[in-house]
Ligand SMILES: [Zn+2]
């Protein structure tokens with residue numbers, strides 16, 4: 397085995413592509429269309445992301461270049477998360493453009509290894525980190541159920557969009573409420589009743 401075991405890629409992983417058919421002649425190209433279940437980590441924890449196992453659709457082009465294989469194309473994936481204002485479920489479809497050069501092992505330098513330049517392992521390349529970086533960058537920092545989501549009522553915590561326009565709470569401070577109760581007790585009319 398020419399490669400270190402920790403670098404060996406699993407060819408059964410659908411995000412690991414075999415570049416043998418492409419050949420190493422610069423300029424040769426091959427379209428690749430595939431779908432794969434989403435791996436973990438395609439998102440921002442507890443906020444928004446591609447659910448693990450959801451179907452990713454990859455429409456890619458592999459291109460042989462001087463130092464390696466250039467992968468470019470579009471990945472489409474469902475995303476789900478929580479509205480940053482009202483906490484309602486948000487779901488959407490994300491289409492992200494990706495582009496990454498996977499360098500031939502013999503063309504990569506020590507410097508590349510330090511910079512974590514994507515590398516081919518033998519004839520295989522692994523798209524997982526490329527996807528992760530592209531998807532996480534493309535996700536909204538504040539996902540919203542709709543652009544004009546009103547958020548939650550500060551008093552009752554209900555979604556304002558679900559409440560009538562004139563929704564309001566009596567602006568009675570708790571202390572005033574207690575005082576109102578006292579006044580009622582000392583009111584001669586109410587005392588008569590007890
Ligand atoms: Zn919302």
Ligand SMILES: [Zn+2]
Pocket residue numbers: 549550551552553554563564565
């Ligand atoms: Zn309210």
